[in-house]
Amino acid sequence: MRIPVPTRRLPGAPDALTGLDTDEVLARRERYGRNDVRGTARRPALHTLREALGDPMLWFLLGTSTLYFALGERTEGWGMLLAVIPLLGMDAFLHHRTQASTQGLRSRLAARATVLRDGREVDVPAEDVVVGDLARVAAGEHFPADGLLVHGEDLQAEESSLTGESLPVRKRPLERLPPGEEPAVDGSHWGLSGTRLLTGTAWMRVVFTGQDTLYGGIVRSARGEARARTPLQQAVAHLVAVLVGVAALLCAVLAFVRWRQGFGGMDALLSAATLGVAALPEEFPMALTFFLGAGVYRLARRQALVRHAVSVENIGRVTCICSDKTGTLTEGRLQVARLLPAPEVSTGELLRAAARASREEGGDPLDAALLEAAASAPSPETGGAREATFPFTEERQRETSVVREGAGLLVASVKGAPERVLDLCALAAGEREEWERRVTALASEGRKVIACASQTLDAAAWRGGEPERGFHFLGLVACEDPVRAGAEAAVRECRDAGLRTVMVTGDHPRTALAVARRLGLGGTAPRVLTGDALVARLDDAGRVPPVDVVARAVPAQKYALVKALRREGEVVAVTGDGVNDVPALQAADVGIAMGGRGTRSAREAASIVLLDDDFGTLVRAIAEGRQLFQNLQHCFLYLLLVHLPLVSTAALLPLAGYPLLYLPIHIVWLELLIHPTAMLAFQESARPGRLATVRGRVPARFFSRSEWATLLLVGGLTAVGLVWAYDRSLSAGHDVAHARAVALASLSLSSAGFAAVLTRLRTRTSRWVCALTLAGSVLLLQWPPLATRVGLHPLHVHDWVRVLAGVAVALTLLALARVDRPATRAPRPSGAVTQGAGPHPAATGAPPPR
Template structure:
């Protein structure tokens, strides 16, 4: 803020003088807020609690649980019926709780990102949330304020607004008060200068404005509404999971009906046949798939948030592991988004000061003289990062003098500015310090053609190394000499050049190298000069050629455009509207695209990209709403860390899905075989509900917490259309399941042959299956390591899983009421020993197959490398 006494952060409400503006009354503002709604962007329609509950009860597993519970009620087994109803109710409660928690998190983010506004109501200045601003409010604007709504300026003093988020234009727009007589006085240009827009930033001066539009009716809101015309990519994994569940549901229901009919016809016990059929259907339906996908999405988003990235859409997490192209801007993402003086050169082009890193060498006299001119030509206060860097450079230097005014501001037709300083005591001489574009300063100094060409050649060389270059000049006036009307009339002498740089973030080169190793193409998309962009690309470790500019792209026919996008390493001078075409061209080539952006005009490209990445620090609400993920720190390293986590999440998701498929084979087998062959039933719906609603989800948490694979960022991205579970992986999971079925089935058949009581037979088989589930976790934890390394691999969540399953075993086997409810008898030491031996044999078999598969993959990789 520029003046804390007038426009600064208020200490509560402050009265305005009676002659001052009164603004709306609080009552009128409240009525208008109710009538027109909050000053918010349109938000996606949220699901009601009733809708969440309805969606949940329509799931097949819920229907099976209810059906089994009703049958148990009919036959008088109230305990099992009530427990099944509890499981069904629990599934609905969890779904509702998760939905409410998600909505609360999004509301908190929206409130956090909403700007605050200083308004005048009832003649008193009040600081209110931006969402409470209404049409007709009087807003007090000062340097550093984010404008919360569209408005007409009633008064303005040297007001400048950064409208790049709307227009893409980096030069601040100068604003003037609304001309007397209405909005049409003075023509379109005058009207544009008298308007301020929601989301823009006041970078200088102060003013008073009357709100004309809020929320969706602002220029920013209209762009947000237009985003609805862009279709997002549908989440591929969710669609794949839905197909898998549908396939298994059809298969399971068909098999269970067939088995139930067979059992009923052979044995005449249709009630037992119905219960057995429901148990078999529950065993074959992989209802855990959607649950696991939700768990991985929620917990993955939480992990990514701890890395400084907010995930707004699940599809982004799915796409991260498959990203093939990452389009990143430069300022603030690859760089630190602040300026540092890198070089000072005198009028002859000689280097008099160099500081390539923080705290560079001390200023020598020649460098100090140039630095003083640059600082004098800068405003005493302001948000411009270049001026801030120039002021910091001379902090503490003696002989700075005093500003004497007036200033010569930057003009659209003259890209240079000057300030007047007084030197000496009393009637000392005046000095006009000037800085600006080298071409403009050279022209003001009226250099000879040869000398001007030499200066501009030095400036071009500095720009080619990624520096932002300013020319420096000064005019010394004798005591009492009148100040010139404009810089063109000042007797300016050229003094030299200053080169500034936005320092590269230290983490960027390592992150870029990781992307290269992972097969991800990184392209820079920036509004900067081509030479500056190419220099920064080299410093970051990116390819610096070929470079293509926005003007070149706009002039190309579609085929040439797509070829240029396919080949370019650096996109320079790119206006925001071209970003969308770049994204669409890359997607048309089959790439999985990540795109960064922060402006309103970036929003269409962010929404169209598979992974839209908005800047949390300097981004607009519209950009954040359109993006799939938001960087809380605008750092390229955060993006790469997120991609690594995305690959980890997908790898662990495959492991969890493979485990679930493997576990369903023995569960379904032990439900089907007794039903089909007329043997004593082992598992009823209650046992299967316990396995599927306790063991499997808990185990999915263990898989989610698995560390990343060693080669996670050393292999190319997976194909975008690759199935979640390939045929080979499905076969491997089925083999694991058959091995577990063989272990549990052997215990069952041996106990049956020994004539064990049904409760003891069930307990031994149940114990074997639980231990087999732990063995399958170990087998699936990693793709290609030995069992010893798998056991020693750190995973805190796995310890909790082991403790939970151990507690479950103690409860169901040692607590008499629980054992009676589940119809389990004491397994005995021999039963426990047999279960352990059967599972160890299963592990030995599967580890042998796993090592053989790993050796085969190594041979194939070696043959491919030699070929």
Template structure:
């Protein structure tokens, strides 16, 4: 029997391919027929067949690489492969220990990188977490509690305030029903829903449709399921997010490029020295090959990957202290080179908490201070606090705001940041308003008990409550949209008296409303009237008679206020030459108002709506993106398109957001930044960085860290490459003297510098903090590379040549003390070992000066603190101790061809770094002066 039922359902459900808007416009009878359902829902057999056909109501996860594959990726990058080869070369040059050391460095680095990424990617899987566990569904004519995973198209279910909505559905009944759709639309104000169809403005705006991933905030409803799982609008957005593959990060691309460059340099030098060994020293080909291979290994920076990883890891730790969770290490550096931030508005730049800042009457425009759901603040007029009991117009309006209200505000006396709102944001803002006026809400509710109510609905756009008033009168209180409320008013409260509402007053009221709208504020109208109790009982009062001949009281103007810290964050981004583009699902007026207020744009930005964006060609969009622009009422696919177009223009794009609607853009962007508190799990899953405090300002700190990481990698390159020159010059002397000058530095000693003494100070550079004023510099261009001409010049033409001259002098210094030039230089014996030891030691002490010089590019090291980087100081201490061990330990003397040196030679070595450091400080000072003048 079940098989026949399944075949019937398959044939039936092939027809269910319409869009949400199509289903919204169909009449209910046609809809019931199409889904073979009714107001009583499905039978258990129907549901079972459909569940088998459509599958569970879950969001499929994108396929992730196996843990083994993720682990192996850390050992197969270009640099990692080069290190494997370097280790093999070291072994071929009869230096087994150093070859194994290179491989160990590679293994440690790969394991460390994997551990960091694995820990960061332990984020909870997003899609399933947003769906409720159980839902009230009509099955076999009865309301049953069903696992949300088992809901199918054609089911009828019930939803109440506070419930998450698990599917896309068409409303069958609705009572004062409002839904928070911010996760889909970015709109901070809940949408009123009703059975009657109204198209609304923007996507997901149909009045009689509800969508998966949203939540009911007031009232109740029943609805017919039209889509489940991946067929819901929520699922379609998730699918779009999963389809987007994350591209290789700019840092990884640059490291690959750098590896190729260094490989070409190393192997070119190796070929030159191989030929030179054959021609000048007449080595046998095999011996010349081993000699050249040693120099190739010397020119490969074995510490590059550990330094990069350490720089990124240090950035991760510092960012964690600044409330930013990094899911992938490379994300930090990518953020550092960001040129454009596409920012969501609601919950990102704003608090996602409606706040009233104006109370307007025909007599006064009252100012309201305070932010969000905090109740500190006050109502003022001309800068003075107002007593609402004495101000008749304000008192009546606050009375209406207090009583004509279904929302509760639970005050946390210990921490106002944790005040809890139970109800709609708009009514919550009214609760905060009356608290600021000093009104005791519960006391007033007892004084004027509610007798009857006419709930808000989307057609009337009003809510009315009837209360027991004073002097045997009923008090009728009304609030709602001004356009629907004002026509119901025939009088106005003016100077404490009820006066006829004339054209002049109507014009003034509408003008105030337009002014608020132009500022991006949402207005709410208030009215009241008194009815003698003897005329009719409250229970018999009809809505039509209650909502007519009202007395207009005034307006409240509210907004979702910007985060206080957003102002400085936006300013810092502009100083860093980073463009901010607001991309929101909210209204154009609100978006423009917030963007202007916090300084994202000037006074006249271009505002493009989603409908307008659909009509623009890619070329038109590219041109528009070059100026000040705001995008409002945009759909998820459009956010994705905006990010893609910016990337085509050559921009490095960071996209921020918190909703499901932001996820595709977060995934597509070079760097996705999700909000941790208000953000949906879908957004967090798609993002690279999660801000645990939802603070836009944390992005600025993250950008600074990213820039520091890139700068530190360049500092490392400069430091490592400058030691290559003094390592190569001894071999040049040996070759071009045709062997008359014995090798001042052996291959073992060269590798000792690269993998021993240089390593820890180099890693210390990876933890260097950002230089002052780094956020006043523009982001690096795509054409800028890690290995720049300035680095090559400094490494080879300045630091390297000076260190080469000093190390060569150190070599000859020992020989002079032992009779040269009268005596020929010996290629073996204690004097030769002492001379090579002095050469090695001179290079090490030159490197001490170099690591201090490399800490800054232009700023004085004294400004950032001579001893502020403890890792560098520890590295210097370590390399001196290691050098001493190599010099004075007999067994190591044999392995590394070293010999003991006396105190006079140590004194010379200690002096070496001082002039090198001071000369570089002088050069930086002159460079700063020239830079300022230019």
């Protein structure tokens, strides 16, 4: 990564160890602003409320509650009115979460800074650092802004939370600035806001502050990314709007026609009111809320904490996963992976030498990994007094320690870049070539390789300098960031299920390729692109190229990838645990943070938090999301199948001059059957085992054209059967109460039958609900005291036979149409990934391993 330096911001030569005076500080603060990543103030609460009031679902609930109050149904009216509260709070919650993300991002910023002003070092709040300041950063401290490193030795920085780089990054002071007005300077010369210095003491010339820093850009992305309503929300709102419009029109027409037919004003009002209660689609938003809540509960049981309920829907429609590597697919720490000791050297001796040349206090993850491995060796290091340490530098590329092991005996141990350590040892030409070949083989696997050597010194003859020759070569140590347990199986499961998976990391392409191969990502030949190459391809072709791994990716490039995938129609889930993942988490359809290792900002920006940091939990969450969509689809299909004959007969028969088919009490009874069935019978959980293969994207709409055709056919046939049964009963000389009982019997049995066919009675709840519906209906219709009280007459045997025959025909058609079959895969856009196809691009060259 190379960052341009606007030289006009510098007060002089960047390497001049001079600070600013008070007047310069004030002038530069006026010109460039304060070192504050927050930017503009929060939106006022009134503005948030105004946005919430633009939701048509809110106005539907208000109108529905008003109508219920007008009809005297106070319980339903209060229920609809209370449902307004979560909708009003939704935008406020999302706004609060965005602000919380911004506050979480600030948690990794330096609180205070040491700067050189007026010729002396002063401690100031980090927000008071200005462009041009000369700041001193000690080991363990965060960089207060983005700036050029102008002085320091043995500098290493931890940048995993910002760039995704899992290993410490070596930093070097900039000797001189390249020519030009805005020369590009390599990232190794920069200290970046939001990152931490691990070793050494650095002097930094501040170039960018506040929102101009790389960290500030992340905050802007997190704050500016708006979350659109999900397709499920849009579909429900559209469906409700259509049903409300149709219901209002039918009520008005029915009232007018009944009045013109001479039935009187009271009959006209009663007809319209009954039809209105039957036709109001309050079940749909209620079902959506209930099912999403059930999905949240189920995912929580699977260790996935849902922070935004509609994400339960979105995760079921995911077609592409952009996963961070460090801390998500890997454990985010170094460990010793391979030991190649020299002949006649034991692995314990090799590890002890590596541990002697390591330091506990430096914070270097490589040292920590070597010390941990040495401690678990069969013969752990007992330790002697350390006489001298010669630390690692970019020029020397090695670290040497001299340890006293007895009276008059010293042992010098060295570890470092293999080519440097080999230079210190006397090896035959063929022997050295063999070790260099082994180094290349280990490095090609993406491992960090170091070499170790030692020699014995005469304490009396040693003069305190670092030995430069005469070392005995001990062997090679290869370290790696291990793949998480279960990650390989989860990646394979995603691939088998047709989910596109792209690993995005800040690591070197060679390291990323090795991890991808261990995971099985992309098959046998993962395709790797650097972040710069990806952006160039996006700019040239406008489409996402075939890629399995994006290496050397910075936050803006990960964000651009997510946006490009969404433009191509992918439903994108992004996993991550660091600050660098925040923009992509916000831009994705589903942002998924790791709860254990994840930063606060990543958790706040995400829609779902995996509490166990297990990538496999994501697979199970996707399965639950897909099951939720299917459950909700079946629920809505059931509601429409029941309401279509109910509403059509409630409207058409009175329009045709017949007596009212349903009294208000009958509508209440039917709703008592419909509501529990809709809410409880369709709560099937995802089946255990492998994620089901999906041969096409999960549709954003509820029903396909064939499903709409099935709905109209079965619902229409049921309505025709009701009209025929009602007319036949009246023509046969039966009274209206008997004819109404026939119609209610048909609807009640149809309700239970539709639920049984759609659920296939797979769950205990669905079986109980259908059984209780049938038992309650028979009791209501056939027990004379109860039937008479609600204005019905018990049915005869031949009535039940006709009802059962009509219902059986409708259920047979529904069962034939609802045979589950895999969807046909829609063709992917050109450039989409086909797992395991084609060679990967050649990775760029890597620096010599240390």
